[in-house]
Amino acid sequence: MFRWSSTFKCKFGHGFILAFKLKPMIRQDSPKLHSLMKEIEKKFQPCDLKDRHENLLQYQLYLTDLPWKNLFEILENLKSNYTE
Numbered sequence: 628m629f630r631w632s633s634t635f636k637c638k639f640g641h642g643f644i645l646a647f648k649l650k651p652m653i654r655q656d657s658p659k660l661h662s663l664m665k666e667i668e669k670k671f672q673p674c675d676l677k678d679r680h681e682n683l684l685q686y687q688l689y690l691t692d693l694p695w696k697n698l699f700e701i702l703e704n705l706k707s708n709y710t711e
Contacts, residue, residue: 642689645671649682663709670701 647667653660664684668674671688678685 642687642691644677645674645686645688647684647686649684651682653682655681659709663705666705666708670705 645667647663649660664676667684667686668676671686671690673689675687676684677687
């Protein structure tokens with residue numbers, strides 16, 4: 628269902644921008660998409676959904692003290708749970 632790709636960008640010490648690229652033609656009302664969005668918001672609190680397009684979710688993460696190891700572990704878990 629999801630083709631997973633993420634990018635990080637440090638933005639003036641105010642956290643990161645995390646972008647999830649979704650498979651083309653994913654339905655915007657898909658329960659799995661809504662589940663992914665809720666899980667992202669739960670795991671990266673506080674965060675804001677900054678942009679949402681047909682195949683892209685972009686979040687602003689404010690966790691500047693989150694170790695890279697933990698960040699990548701969370702992303703790998705999301706990938707394994709939501710990639711078909």
